Amino acid sequence: MEILVVGLSHKSAPVEIREKVAFAADCLQDALRGVRGVPAVREGVIVSTCNRVEIYAAARSREEGIEGLFRFLSAYHAVPDEALRPHLYVYAGPDAVRHVFRVASSLDSMVVGEPQILGQVKDAYEKASEGAATGLVLNRFLHKAFSVAKRVRTETRIAQSAVSISFAAVELARKIFGSLEGKQVLVIGAGEMCELAATHLMENGARGVAVTNRTLARAEALAEKFGGRALGFEEFPKHIHEFDIVISSTGAPHLVVDAEDVRAAMKARFQKPMFLIDIAVPRDIDPRINDLPNVYLYDVDDLQGVVEENKKERAKEAEKAEAIVASEVEGFLSWLKTLQVTPTIRALRERFDAIRQAELEKTLKAFGDGLSEKQRRSLEAMSQAIVNKILHEPSMYLKRQADDPELELSVDAVRRLFGLEDPHSEDPP
Amino acid sequence: MNVGILKIAVAVYLVATGLHLAYVVALKQAVRRWAAWATWGAFGLHTLGILVRFVEAGYTPITSLHEAMSFFAWCVVGLYLVLQVRFDLPSFGAFVSPIALSFVLAAVSLPSQIEPLPPALDSYWLPIHVMLIFVGDGAFALAAAAGVMYLIQERQLKNKKRMGKLFHRLPNLEVLDQVNYMCLTIGFPLLTVGIITGAVWAQQAWGTYWSWDPKETWSLITWFLYAALLHGRLTVGWRGRRAAIWALIGFASVLFTFLGVNFVLPKVFPSLESLHIYYTG
Numbered sequence: 277m278e279i280l281v282v283g284l285s286h287k288s289a290p291v292e293i294r295e296k297v298a299f300a301a302d303c304l305q306d307a308l309r310g311v312r313g314v315p316a317v318r319e320g321v322i323v324s325t326c327n328r329v330e331i332y333a334a335a336r337s338r339e340e341g342i343e344g345l346f347r348f349l350s351a352y353h354a355v356p357d358e359a360l361r362p363h364l365y366v367y368a369g370p371d372a373v374r375h376v377f378r379v380a381s382s383l384d385s386m387v388v389g390e391p392q393i394l395g396q397v398k399d400a401y402e403k404a405s406e407g408a409a410t411g412l413v414l415n416r417f418l419h420k421a422f423s424v425a426k427r428v429r430t431e432t433r434i435a436q437s438a439v440s441i442s443f444a445a446v447e448l449a450r451k452i453f454g455s456l457e458g459k460q461v462l463v464i465g466a467g468e469m470c471e472l473a474a475t476h477l478m479e480n481g482a483r484g485v486a487v488t489n490r491t492l493a494r495a496e497a498l499a500e501k502f503g504g505r506a507l508g509f510e511e512f513p514k515h516i517h518e519f520d521i522v523i524s525s526t527g528a529p530h531l532v533v534d535a536e537d538v539r540a541a542m543k544a545r546f547q548k549p550m551f552l553i554d555i556a557v558p559r560d561i562d563p564r565i566n567d568l569p570n571v572y573l574y575d576v577d578d579l580q581g582v583v584e585e586n587k588k589e590r591a592k593e594a595e596k597a598e599a600i601v602a603s604e605v606e607g608f609l610s611w612l613k614t615l616q617v618t619p620t621i622r623a624l625r626e627r628f629d630a631i632r633q634a635e636l637e638k639t640l641k642a643f644g645d646g647l648s649e650k651q652r653r654s655l656e657a658m659s660q661a662i663v664n665k666i667l668h669e670p671s672m673y674l675k676r677q678a679d680d681p682e683l684e685l686s687v688d689a690v691r692r693l694f695g696l697e698d699p700h701s702e703d704p705p
Numbered sequence: 706m707n708v709g710i711l712k713i714a715v716a717v718y719l720v721a722t723g724l725h726l727a728y729v730v731a732l733k734q735a736v737r738r739w740a741a742w743a744t745w746g747a748f749g750l751h752t753l754g755i756l757v758r759f760v761e762a763g764y765t766p767i768t769s770l771h772e773a774m775s776f777f778a779w780c781v782v783g784l785y786l787v788l789q790v791r792f793d794l795p796s797f798g799a800f801v802s803p804i805a806l807s808f809v810l811a812a813v814s815l816p817s818q819i820e821p822l823p824p825a826l827d828s829y830w831l832p833i834h835v836m837l838i839f840v841g842d843g844a845f846a847l848a849a850a851a852g853v854m855y856l857i858q859e860r861q862l863k864n865k866k867r868m869g870k871l872f873h874r875l876p877n878l879e880v881l882d883q884v885n886y887m888c889l890t891i892g893f894p895l896l897t898v899g900i901i902t903g904a905v906w907a908q909q910a911w912g913t914y915w916s917w918d919p920k921e922t923w924s925l926i927t928w929f930l931y932a933a934l935l936h937g938r939l940t941v942g943w944r945g946r947r948a949a950i951w952a953l954i955g956f957a958s959v960l961f962t963f964l965g966v967n968f969v970l971p972k973v974f975p976s977l978e979s980l981h982i983y984y985t986g
Contacts, residue, residue, distance in 0.1 A: 433732070433873075436873065437873065448862070450877060451858070451862060451872070451877045451878065452862065452877065452878050452879065453877065453878075453879050454877040454878075454879035454880050455879075545942075546941075546942030547941075547942035547943065547944050547945065548942070548944075549878065549879070549945060566863060569945060569946050569947060570944065570945040570946070572862050572863065574865060578865040581865055582865065
């Protein structure tokens, strides 16, 4: 059995192609049937996210499987073969195992360490197993992939630090306030960046958002989204002491938050720490504010700096993660190899045992009652011993061959020698 | 016997300190757990050592410098363990255990034989006064450790360009400030009552409540420093960096009262010999 990966991702294909071959959630079962319809393919899973479309398959033959999956993708999405093929990548055997482990551990993601991909792969697997598209090999394979991803997460700090500006803001806020629970947020400006940062803060427990903007109507609209209130642009400096976190991103060409206002606010709020995030260019908040005690001001460059630092940290952790993946690939492959000879060894044993039973029966019948219980048991033991001794060498031979690239040939020869049925005629146990 | 137990405790403290520091570097949860177990183990042995000495000496063992150093370290570690249960403070151990370790190391290197209790110290005020003061000082030591951590973390947050390794390893500012405040609210009342009981004891022993002895004077200075910090916190919101720095200044004053008055001051000003001497055998 061969594990195959055929797919494309943000690394291999532009978004126009990715869009075309993405699988919509509601036609996934249909697509899975299509994958299973490829003659050589026995099991399949389809992962389809905005950054990658991949088919994982357990196939009887590498070449037939790959070719079949190519044709399936191109036919299913009605994309001409020659337009699709240059963007596709193919992994087989050890490379396929390594690839899927890396994907699940988020080592292949655009943002290394982002946690979403694992959930997406899990989803894809669940969909496939609901539709009975997975079997022994992919079940074991994907569960292994999930456990590798878990190991990577617990043994490295790959996902620990924030690598986007708004998550960096949340991370910093946590280092200042501990918990964000109940922290009051003031949003100055009604732009998209503000909205994103405020959303992340609120998702992490911040409460009581107020929005102020030169155009009050826009402030009101954004405030409504957060279930907060709008503040008049002229009066916000008088209220600034009420807020623990201030996010500013206006299009103003000059400073909007004055150092004196913040100094007064700090007095009014009894020196409780204040965290200001200035994501506007040119800046909205007087940079001298950072010199005030218990006030922490970050502008876009500062946040970008934090993000870069965290990315470096992640890259370092990613190396550790790769080592974990490599060792897990080894482990899985050796299981896969034994899987390939196990059914043959079992069939061999069953076959011989059936012959032994039949012959023993005949012999015993010929003796009638002429045998004592002890003699009977001796005959049975002898026949068993003969079978074991004969089978010992072929079994060992097959196990040794598990590492051989020509394994298929050996298995075939053994099956033919002993008249066993076709290994692919039924699912392996 | 008691010193033998203390020596084993010191060895375990050494291991605990090593593990706490290793945790800061490696950031492995397993190392943190081992560090916690080692600290509990060392503290248990230390407690046993003090109890055995109490039984062997027949008086509360806080009269000689050896005993004082050991008891002070015991207070620091005990309070640390309490705080660690109350708050989850990663890396705190790495800042506290070196303090405790240096005091127990000093204790075991000092003469430690048990001597008969000098008559001046033979009073039921001995355990009350000295314990109050030492537990209070232990809280101040922890406030200072939290203060150092606060200053490092605050520096990381303000100097945005160089978000160092310690950023991820230290607790957040809020909890460090809380610890600082909590230690202050434990230490200050104890110091206050400690000074009062000391005055009462002085009246009984020397016939005067207050003699402006250097140790008395310095403990009053220390008291004023912490009173100022507490007042500032409660009325004008001194917190964060300012509170952290005050906690350090206060602890420096504690150390000077504890040791400087006896060992530094007389060298500089020979006339200022304190009545509060350590019984060094």
